Amino acid sequence: MFFDMWRERVSLTLIGAVMADGGYYRNEAQRCRDLAVTATDSKTARRWHKIADQYAILAEELDAHLSGRPPLLQQQPQQQQQQKINQRGAR
Numbered sequence: 001m002f003f004d005m006w007r008e009r010v011s012l013t014l015i016g017a018v019m020a021d022g023g024y025y026r027n028e029a030q031r032c033r034d035l036a037v038t039a040t041d042s043k044t045a046r047r048w049h050k051i052a053d054q055y056a057i058l059a060e061e062l063d064a065h066l067s068g069r070p071p072l073l074q075q076q077p078q079q080q081q082q083q084k085i086n087q088r089g090a091r
Contacts, residue, residue: 021066022059029055 029052036048057071064071 022061022063025055025059025062029053029059 032048032052032055036045036052039045039048061071
């Protein structure tokens with residue numbers, strides 16, 4: 001949720017002016033993955049993995065924006081994610 005609010009308030013153009021590339025976000029993604037490995041319970045590990053995925057997406061979006069290409073990874077709107085979860089549960 002933090003990332004969604006943050007992305008709405010800060011444009012990628014502004015981020016690009018502050019950060020040279022997505023390296024910062026890739027490093028943060030790896031840090032979160034490392035924390036997931038050391039987590040004591042599965043719920044916490046899943047949360048760290050989710051945060052890592054969001055950082056990886058931010059890095060990709062920033063790199064894509066700076067290079068002028070479409071991003072390879074993109075956030076799915078929350079409604080689409082919920083529909084996929086509901087479809088899996090119905091099987």
